[in-house]
Amino acid sequence: MTIEYKPIGVIRTPYHNRSETPKAGRDAPDTVCEIIFDEEMEEGLRDVKPGERYALIFCFDRSEGYKLTVPVRGVGPMKSLFATRAPHRPNPIGLSEITIVGVDKNVVRFTGADMFDGTPVLDMKPVQSPDYVPDDSQTQQS
Numbered sequence: 508m509t510i511e512y513k514p515i516g517v518i519r520t521p522y523h524n525r526s527e528t529p530k531a532g533r534d535a536p537d538t539v540c541e542i543i544f545d546e547e548m549e550e551g552l553r554d555v556k557p558g559e560r561y562a563l564i565f566c567f568d569r570s571e572g573y574k575l576t577v578p579v580r581g582v583g584p585m586k587s588l589f590a591t592r593a594p595h596r597p598n599p600i601g602l603s604e605i606t607i608v609g610v611d612k613n614v615v616r617f618t619g620a621d622m623f624d625g626t627p628v629l630d631m632k633p634v635q636s637p638d639y640v641p642d643d644s645q646t647q648q649s
């Protein structure tokens with residue numbers, strides 16, 4: 508089976524290579540970056556508010572190949588791929604938790620970037636949706 512996704516925007520950051528780019532967004536918490544969503548996505552951003560935490564899902568478009576055992580943070584110790592956040596993966600999908608700084612039409616400003624400038628966006632969703640209803644079936648007494 509082949510799955511195809513179309514990017515819905517692009518991430519603008521000051522990072523252009525591995526040495527400039529934080530390994531995790533918390534390593535540069537004050538750097539404000541931008542997501543330029545395609546203009547037709549603007550209505551879908553209407554209820555995104557400053558201060559909210561979102562999962563930003565993107566493509567590691569400059570990743571090549573993968574190994575199933577990798578050095579943690581590029582330097583070690585060695586760990587199995589799926590127990591790490593390494594960018595070189597069979598499906599090069601990135602997931603970063605970001606904080607919204609502001610929204611202007613189709614442009615979202617945020618902190619928490621750990622991706623290269625020009626990285627394609629696949630999706631964005633709240634870390635914890637206000638619509639989320641916990642499943643309390645495990646705790647209910649009969």
Ligand SMILES: C[S@@+](CC[C@H](N)C(=O)[O-])C[C@H]1O[C@@H](n2cnc3c(N)ncnc32)[C@H](O)[C@@H]1O
Pocket residue numbers: 524525528529530531532566567568569570592593594600601602603604621622623626627
């Ligand atoms: C360790 S990954 C973590 C990314 C994300 N938080 C995650 O967990 O999926 C971050 C590193 O991926 C690399 N990277 C960032 N953007 C990339 C891109 N568009 N293509 C390939 N590698 C990228 C950079 O070396 C960066 O330091």
